[in-house]
Amino acid sequence: MNEHNEKNHEINNQNEVSTYYYDPSNRVESLRAFYEEELNAAAAEQAAVAEDGGSGQGGRGNRRGDNPKGFSPKSIFASFLVGAMVVGGMSVMSDRLNLFTGGASAAAESAAAGSAYSDAAGITTASVSASSNVDEKISTVFDQANPAVVEIENYGVESQSSANGLFGGRGGGWTDPRGQSMQSQQSGEPELMGTGTGFFFNEDGYILTNEHVIADATELKVTVPGYDEPLAAKVVNANADLDLAVIKVESPDGKKFPALTIGDSDQASIGDWVIAIGNPYGLDHTMTVGVLSAKERPITIAEEDGTEHQYKHLLQTDASINPGNSGGPLLNDKGEVIGVNTAVNAEAQGIGFAIPASVIHDALTDLMAGTTVTSL
Structure with missing residues (x-):
């Protein structure tokens, strides 16, 4: 037993x-x-x-x-x-x-060298740091660029042509992100026709925007960060073919305005991070982020009268661009302007277009001809 x-x-x-x-x-x-x-x-x-x-x-x-x-x-x-x-x-x-x-020192050295280091939990330190760096860089770009971005209000007497808008033709499906008011105006008094975006490219008060944002305006009001009241603006010059315009405001306190640097769109690559800042649907200083989807895009705008307006060399992005974003900057991860947001397809998502900096550089020379400025 x-x-x-x-x-x-x-x-x-x-x-x-x-x-x-x-x-x-x-x-x-x-x-x-x-x-x-x-x-x-x-x-x-x-x-x-x-x-x-x-x-x-x-x-x-x-x-x-x-x-x-x-x-x-x-x-x-x-x-x-x-x-x-x-x-x-x-x-x-x-x-x-x-x-x-x-x-930890090995992890730090490996991350600094740009290689991957995995700890016991399987987390790759270098990848986490890279992701954090991207987020931090984008936040920094917004903080630095946002004070130079303004909201533009277009006051005028609405006509049939201005109601259609530059990109208002229904045949091609393209529309301008201006956010126009379609209210009828029975009186001859100027009323708010639409809003758009612009940005200071010169500290003396010069603002770059789209021509269709300021088209047919009898009065322009610009809301500038740091000022309680909108500032009156005057048109310096405009080019309807390129859809670019320069307007100017005076500083009430004599201070210089923050200005953005216009970069080199030719150096941008497909897949690069891009950042758009604007005032979509009146939501001022909205930032959207995406990538550069394509370059050298041509689009044709069909007007209501049957005429066509062709644009070449545009940048395509999936960063959200909506009515009100027109004239706002498209920035790279260095905070440089590589484009001016100008058109979207009303029937699509994630397809927006911007006028490239390569076109802007040449256009500014003509738009600012005869104007005395500190620097461009």
């Missing part, structure tokens, strides 16, 4: 599974003590097996090809498990204690 119980106990012990969890407080001494304890137990079991079967001819301890030197299968398997566990534990501990890798 006792022999039967002992066999059951031995079977149960063999079926037991021990689970070990890594504890950062474990050190070499505790692992070594555990290792020695398991080895002593295995040695005792080996001695017992040798004593039990060493004198008999059929004893397992004397079968050379089966189990040399009297080791039982259990003792060999136990020794193997102990060795594997200890070696694995030592490897994990050395990694956690940074005995060979240098830990």
